[in-house]
Amino acid sequence: MKRIGILTSGGDAPGMNAAIRAVTRKAIHEGLEVYGINYGYAGLVAGDIFKMDEATVGDIIQRGGTFLYSARYPEFAQEEGQLKGIEQLNKFGIEALVVIGGDGSYHGALRLTEHGYNAIGLPGTIDNDIPYTDFTIGFDTSVNTVLESIDRIRDTATSHERTFVIEVMGRGAGDIALWSGVAGGAEAIIIPEKEFDMKQVANKIRAGRNRGKKHTLIVLAEGVMHADEFAEELGKFGDFHTRVTVLGHVQRGGSPTARDRVMASQMGSYAVELLMQGKGGLAIGIENNKVVSHDILDLFDAKHHSEISLYDLNNDISY
Amino acid sequence: MKRIGILTSGGDAPGMNAAIRAVTRKAIHEGLEVYGINYGYAGLVAGDIFKMDEATVGDIIQRGGTFLYSARYPEFAQEEGQLKGIEQLNKFGIEALVVIGGDGSYHGALRLTEHGYNAIGLPGTIDNDIPYTDFTIGFDTSVNTVLESIDRIRDTATSHERTFVIEVMGRGAGDIALWSGVAGGAEAIIIPEKEFDMKQVANKIRAGRNRGKKHTLIVLAEGVMHADEFAEELGKFGDFHTRVTVLGHVQRGGSPTARDRVMASQMGSYAVELLMQGKGGLAIGIENNKVVSHDILDLFDAKHHSEISLYDLNNDISY
C-alpha cells in the first residue's frame, strides 16, 4: 500500500482536525502518501481530492470544525454511489481510506472495504452515541462548552432566583446532558435513557427554594423534548420563574480540549497502523483508556450505553 | 454623611460586582459606612439590608451576576413604595444611595433624591441602551461572550457551508449586534436602528457563495424580530442551508472583562465622591474615556445613540 485517503463525514466535531493531522503525519512518517478528500463521500464521488503533505496539516490541531469540510450524502448508501467513489479512488491511486464521522459514515467505510478498499472509521461526533467506544472525538470539548454556558447562566439564575432549563445536544443520547449536568451542579438532568416525573422535578425545585437555594438549573437532553415544551409542562406544577436556553450549534464548534486532541491523535495514528497491516472494515474506539478496534459490523448490532451511574450520583449530591 | 447604601436593580450584568466592590471600598476608604441592600428596591422596602466591610466585597471583582441579587419591582414607581423604602433608610441610618442598574432603576434614584436621600445611578446593563454614556457596565463582556459563540459557530458553518442566523440580546438597541457582528466578521448585521431589505441580504449571501465563500453569518438584534421568523423570511429568497441560534441568557453572565471591571471601578469610586460632595439625582457615565455625570432628569428626555458608523464599516469589509 502506497497511498491512503482521508475524509470527514456527517456533523463536524472539535478534534476532527487533530485526527486528520495525526493520520496524515503518521502515514507520511511511515512512507505513505496521503490524499485529502473534501466534503466527505460527496467529495469522494465528485473527485474533490488533493495531495497533502506534512505542512498541509500544520497549525490545524487547535482548530474546531474540519478543514476537509463535511457533508451528508445519503446517496453513498447505494451501490451506484459507491462505485462512483471507487472510480475516483482508482483515478487517484488511493488504496485505503480513513473515515472520520458518526456511525452513519461507517456504512460507507464497510462497503468500501467489501469492494477491496480497506477503510477504517474514527468516531467523530459530539454526541458520544457510538457503540464500542467510551468516548467520541468532540464529546469532551462539547461538554466543556456546555459547562461554560451553564456557569454563565448560573450567575444570572442566582442573581434573579430563577429556574433555567438548558437544552443541550446529543441526539438520542443523554451523554452531553449527563456530564455537563453533573459538572454544572444541575439540580435535575433529563435524559432519554431515564424516565422522569415532572411533579418530582417541581417538588425538588420547591424543596430547594424552601431551604434558601437561589437558583435551579435543569439540563435537558434534546432527545427528550424541546425546552419550551418542558418549561410549559413544568409550569403546570407551579411558577418557578422559568427561563429557557437552547444552546444550539455553539456546542459543535470551538478549539478542542486537550483530551479530544490527544484521543484524536491516538486514534488517527492507530488507524494508519491497522491499514498498514492490511486491515479494513474496522471502527476505532477507546475503551478503558486503551485505543481499540472492532468490526464495523459488530457496531451495527450494538448499542451505545451512557454512564447512567452519573444520573444516580447527581441525585445524591445535587439538591 | 456617615452611611451609604448600595443596591442593584433590573437585569444583572457582568461587572456589577466590581462596581459594588469599588463603591464599598472607596466609601470605607473615605471613612463612611456601607450597607448592602439585597434584591434591589424590593429588598429596600422589605428591609433586606446588612452592614458590609472591606472583606464583604473581597474576591468578587471577577464574578458575574450581582451578589446583592437583583429584582424588578415596579411598585417602587409609586410614592407608597418609595415611602416604605425611606422608612427603611431611616431605620438603618442610611443617608445616601448608589443604585446600579438599567435606566428603569434611575427613576427610583431620582425619587429618593427628591425626598432628600441623595442617590446616584450607575449604568449596569449589557444592552448599552442608556443615554449619556458611551458604554454601560456589562456591555463589553456580553459582546465578547457573543463573539466567542460566533467564533464557535463559524467552525461549523465553514465545515458545512451553511448560513447561520445568530440572535443576540440588546432589547431595543442594536449595540451588541453591531459590535459582535463587526468583530465576528458577520456578512450581515440586522439592527433596529437600520432598515434592511431581505432581498439584498439574500443577494449578498448568493454573491459570497459564488465567490467560493464557505459560510454566511448573520447577527440579528432581538429588537428586530425573532431569528426563526428571520430565517423563514430569508428562505423565501432561496435555500441557504440556514440554521438558527438564539444565544439567550449566556450573554448576561460570566466573569467580566478587564474593561468592564475597570470602568465599573471608576464609576463606583466616582459615585462615592459625588455623594460626599452632597450631590444626588445624577447618573454616572463614560464619555470619551472620561467618567462623567448627568442629571437623571436629562436622561429621560435623551436617547441612546448606537455607533452606526460600524454598520457602514461592516458593509465595506464583510462580504
Place this chain on the structure above:
Amino acid sequence: MKRIGILTSGGDAPGMNAAIRAVTRKAIHEGLEVYGINYGYAGLVAGDIFKMDEATVGDIIQRGGTFLYSARYPEFAQEEGQLKGIEQLNKFGIEALVVIGGDGSYHGALRLTEHGYNAIGLPGTIDNDIPYTDFTIGFDTSVNTVLESIDRIRDTATSHERTFVIEVMGRGAGDIALWSGVAGGAEAIIIPEKEFDMKQVANKIRAGRNRGKKHTLIVLAEGVMHADEFAEELGKFGDFHTRVTVLGHVQRGGSPTARDRVMASQMGSYAVELLMQGKGGLAIGIENNKVVSHDILDLFDAKHHSEISLYDLNNDISY
C-alpha cells in the same frame, strides 16, 4: 457513625471544591453531619473546624482552589501532631475523615486510621503523580490551561519563526508535559521518564526549518531542568531564536474542567460510601474509568506510571 470531617492538604488543585461539595452533599444525603477543617492538618491540630450544611458548598463546584484552604504541615508526620489532631476530632465529635491532597497527605490519613479514625484519601493534585489512579483531580484542568498557553504562544512563534521552550509543572512526573505537548503539537516533549539527546532536538528543529516550518514548540517538564538552562544547552547546537516561558502558578488555578468536576464528584461520593461501610486507610482512584480504592499502604510501595506511549506517538506525528 454520625459525623465526618473533611480537609484539603498540600498544593491546591482545580476540582478540590467539587470534591468537597460531593463529600458534603453525599454525607448529608445519607444522614451524616459534616465538618469542614480549614488549612489541612494544621487547621485540624489548631481546631479551625466548623459545621457545614448543604448550602455551605453551594456555588463552589465551578471554583478553582479550595475554599477550605490548604497548608503544608510536616509536623503531622510526628505522633505528637497526630495526637493533637485526634484531640480536636474528639472535641468536635468527628469520627471519620476525608482528606483531599497529594500522596504526602495520605500518610496522615493512614495514621489517623491506625488510631481508630477512619480516613479516606482523594488524589487532589495537578501533577498526576499518584499511584493506583489513572488521573488525579486537577490534572485535566491543568493540562487544558497549559494548552491554552501553548496555543497563544504558537501565534507568536509562527509570526516570528521562533523556537519556544515552555516549562510546565509536574514535579517528578512528565504527565502534564506529555498530554499538553501532544495536544499542543509540540515538536519535542522533554520529560523525566525519558532520556533525551539535545543534539537530536536541535536536528529536529533544523529539519523542520528546512521543510519550511514556521515555529518550534518544546514542552519541558520542570522535573528535568529549568527552561533557561535548557535554552542555553540548546543554543550550543545552533541559534534557533529561542524564547523561554515558565508558565508557573497559573497551572494550579482556574475553574475546573467538566472531567475534573465529574471525577471529583464521583470520588467524593464514593469516599463517603466507604466510610459508611466502616472502612478507612484507603486511597480513592480512577482506573479504566471506574472509581476504585486501594490500601494507602500499597501506594507507598508503588510508583506512578506516565502514559509513555504518548511520547512515541508524538515522535511519529509532530515533526
Place this chain on the structure above:
Amino acid sequence: MKRIGILTSGGDAPGMNAAIRAVTRKAIHEGLEVYGINYGYAGLVAGDIFKMDEATVGDIIQRGGTFLYSARYPEFAQEEGQLKGIEQLNKFGIEALVVIGGDGSYHGALRLTEHGYNAIGLPGTIDNDIPYTDFTIGFDTSVNTVLESIDRIRDTATSHERTFVIEVMGRGAGDIALWSGVAGGAEAIIIPEKEFDMKQVANKIRAGRNRGKKHTLIVLAEGVMHADEFAEELGKFGDFHTRVTVLGHVQRGGSPTARDRVMASQMGSYAVELLMQGKGGLAIGIENNKVVSHDILDLFDAKHHSEISLYDLNNDISY
C-alpha cells in the same frame, strides 16, 4: 492609485490579522488591488510579496499573531535598505503602503512617504506605548489574557495565603500592569511611571493580613525590574510567602477581543481612505473613541501618557 501593499512589523499583536483583513477588504471594495508583504520590511526588501484577494483574508479575523509574519529589520533605517524596498515596490507596481506595527515601524513608513510612496502606520502592539492614540491594537486582548492569569493565580494565592508577584509586559510603559492590576484587584501595581516605596508595599501587605485578607497580588510592569529581584527586595521587609510568576509570551498571542477586532477594522478601513485621498506619512490612532490620524513626525516628538488616574483609583479601592 491602483495598487497598495500591506505589511506587519515589530512584535506581533492580537488584532493584526483583523487589521490586515480590513485594509484588504476595504481596498478591494474601493476598486484597488492589494499585495501582501511577508516578514515586514525584511520581506519588502527581499521581494516576498504576493497578490491577495478577498478570500485570502477570510477566516483570519479571529486569529492571533499575523499571517503576514513579522520581523525586526533595523537595516531599513538606512537609505540603502529603503531604496531596495522601493525597487520592489516598483517591480510589483505598489504605489502606497499600510504598515502595522509599533512606533519603530513608523520610521520606515515616513521614509517611504518622503520617497514618494505614501505610507500609513497602524499602531499594532500590546504595549499601548504609542503617542496620539488612546489604545493600540492588541492591548485590550493582552490585558484580558493577563487578567485571566491573575484570576487563576488568585485561586492558589487564596488557598495558600500567599503573596504573588506577577510580572507583565509593556516595555517602558505601565499600561498593561495598570489595567490588569485594577481589573484583577491587585493590592499593589508597580509601574515605571510611578515611584514606589518597598516598605509601604510591605506595610500594606501586613495590614491586609492583619485584617484577615487571604492573599496579596502584586502586578509588576517589566519596565520596572524583574519579578525575582522585586521579590527579593520585598523579602527584606518580612516573609510574605512570596511566589513569582513571569507571564511571558502568552501575553502576545490568542484570539483578539471584540474591541481589538473592531478597532483594528476601523483603523484599517480609515487607512485605505487616507491613501485614496493621496495622503501619507500619517499614523492612525483612536482618541476619545474616534479614529484619527496624526503626522508621523509629530509622534517622534511626543510621548505616550498612561492613564495614571487608575493608579490612584487602585490605591483607594484595593487594600
